[in-house]
Amino acid sequence: MSRRLHFNLFLHDTGHHEASWRLPGSDPYANLSLAAHQHLARVAEDAKFDSVFLADSPVLWSDPGRRPAGKLEPTLLLAALAVSTSRIGLIATASTSYNEPYNLARRFASLDHLSGGRAGWNIVTTAGDAAARNFGLADQPLHRARYERADEFLDVSTKLWDSWADDATIADKQAGVHALRDRVHEIGHEGDFFRVEGALNVPRSPQAYPLLVQAGSSEDGKDFAARWAEAVFTAQPTLAESQAFYADLKRRVAAAGRDPGHVVILPGIVPVIGATEAEARELDAELDRLIAPRYAIGTLAHTLRVDPSVLHLDEPLPDDLPGEDEIEGAKSRRTLIVDWARRENLTVRQLIGKLGGGRGHRTFTGTPVQVADTIQHYFDNGAADGFNIMPAVLPSGIEAFATEVVPILQERGLFRTEYEGSTLREHYGLPRPANRFALQGVAR
């Protein structure tokens, strides 16, 4: 079979453009609406997308005055969507810094059982002091320490997911034996961050582990991805940068001793689709006009770790910004923004317009054929295995992509016309993890 594209829909209530809730047709309460999320997931499933995905942080992560700031907890929302869908994968973000591995490993194993093997975990270490202050800390742990904890968190979690052999449960009613005790293992983990005895209280799930997803693009983040991730979300503003990221990450995966074909790289794109190219560009501009610059400057100043007063709307960014090394969190996002502004000689106002739409992700603006062409060009030229679709406005943006762009790619033989597997890993063409205890012969 020839190589095929993969698509993930990044769910984000009324859309990824921060002013999308203000459009006349938008439901400004969509962030808390089960029905709104059910609709988005069903549109993506009808279009045969691999998965839907929810970002998250355990903190009020945007200004509630400016846009819908409340978010339903992703593992619960996806458990509900598991009932409303039957084939599409369900990827929830959860933090390794502010959870306990026993609890989180169990939630993902439960989601995988509930969905029949459709669970995915976007692993984040959670940047920011504000989140730390919801968990008894004055400041966030250092970037490096967060990744060390994340590594051990994954070690514990995968041990817990292996703690039941696949054939542990025999349910022998006559003998009164439900599971074979010697196929259910304590894990006895003792590490720097965690001591966990196990076994997990959920038997091994259809996928064994949730699909492991990662999106950090710092050096630590990429090395972590090389060790653990099976799918990688990334923000890359140009084709050349996508190609460089793609080659670099596949190299790191090989260096970590893994098969580069077992990691799927999915750059984020904001498709803006019009019947004509001009119509698409007008749609894009209309959204940017809705952003109130006085609010947006605060967000930009926070990302760059400068005082808002040094940013002037109709001037370029100041020269003396804090470097990536001085920032503890979201390091790569800061560098991406600064490089972008300097490369394109953007004023602060212009930069805000671009960030409001894609937040650093690439916007593909044009007719359905133009958008499909760009997708194919990336796919054919070592820049992507598929895409994380981030429509500026929802649900209209995904409806347009599903009905206008997907059929073109299906006609070209680049995207499935029907689901072929039943689990999320099967959609992405990835193997089911083996059980370490079975491999070591401990189980027998």
Add this chain to the structure above:
Amino acid sequence: MSRRLHFNLFLHDTGHHEASWRLPGSDPYANLSLAAHQHLARVAEDAKFDSVFLADSPVLWSDPGRRPAGKLEPTLLLAALAVSTSRIGLIATASTSYNEPYNLARRFASLDHLSGGRAGWNIVTTAGDAAARNFGLADQPLHRARYERADEFLDVSTKLWDSWADDATIADKQAGVHALRDRVHEIGHEGDFFRVEGALNVPRSPQAYPLLVQAGSSEDGKDFAARWAEAVFTAQPTLAESQAFYADLKRRVAAAGRDPGHVVILPGIVPVIGATEAEARELDAELDRLIAPRYAIGTLAHTLRVDPSVLHLDEPLPDDLPGEDEIEGAKSRRTLIVDWARRENLTVRQLIGKLGGGRGHRTFTGTPVQVADTIQHYFDNGAADGFNIMPAVLPSGIEAFATEVVPILQERGLFRTEYEGSTLREHYGLPRPANRFALQGVAR
């Protein structure tokens, strides 16, 4: 309106009798089956039950050799059931000892939004060293310390649920203002166990707080219930003990400055229903014969904190058992079992038979009219506001109760024939919590 009964269905895969999975008609994989839980919840909803409920502990809490030991995480399973039902309340157990308040408060607020105001939280402090060893501890925290942490956990959680005023969100598209910032409050909690800045990242939910449920029957447990609980599950083997518990708890509630009418007391009962009394008794005996005593002795010895070798099947319990004061966890369950065995002069074998069915809860055995009569007798004589229904075998036990017992109680005007409210608190006739910040005028 006259006083009405309340019913909760205690979900437990193939039933509360520990041998129920071995019956010919039982699905031994029901513990991991969404469909099995959907069926149970729908039967209870068709019968107009107030709620369904899932017990839980973050540990492999029964011997996987002996009965289905894996359990789906309750908040996720109930999020899925929220989609499959529309009126019935959804109560999940979660531990205050092994969660962080920000994460758990958020999950319950999310469940309340997803279900349209049907969430409940059975608050447990989690007894047992085995659970502690999944969270970096060598032994469980002391009983008293667990309750102190639980108190502060509730203090933090209720502050977080109050952190958004009900009218905070205005969604003014024209002005570009989504929520009023001065109606979204940091909580700035600094206590012995937790420091939490807030606000919660979920706006105030339909019920404001999940229904707060509690089941501890130790002195600490009852005092905690008096301060916080709105519904109380309890195991009481006789009418007299139910009456004493009921009067004692209502007194404690009043002493804590709360309205005793705002706490609903629900003893657990195991209904065993036959067309004749003899048929019901035969059903009961058939189940007990399925228990393998060699396994059950281990469980009993663990509960009583003695070596299994001191227990002999055809003799009474030994005289020199550890007292309640020497036990750190499940104190009241131990005392209930010992008192029961001594009161009825039970051998260990007889005791195991009774515990296998009801685990200390009262079995109501008889025809539908006899079971309805007993329920009414408890309800009319100061022993219960309703019942936590724990069928020995599921789904047959709840199907029989729903179709044979509930109509009798409806005919007598003791139980609703249609839901009258939409939230779980409305089903139980309880008021929606006021917002502390609004009351203090901080929000204005």
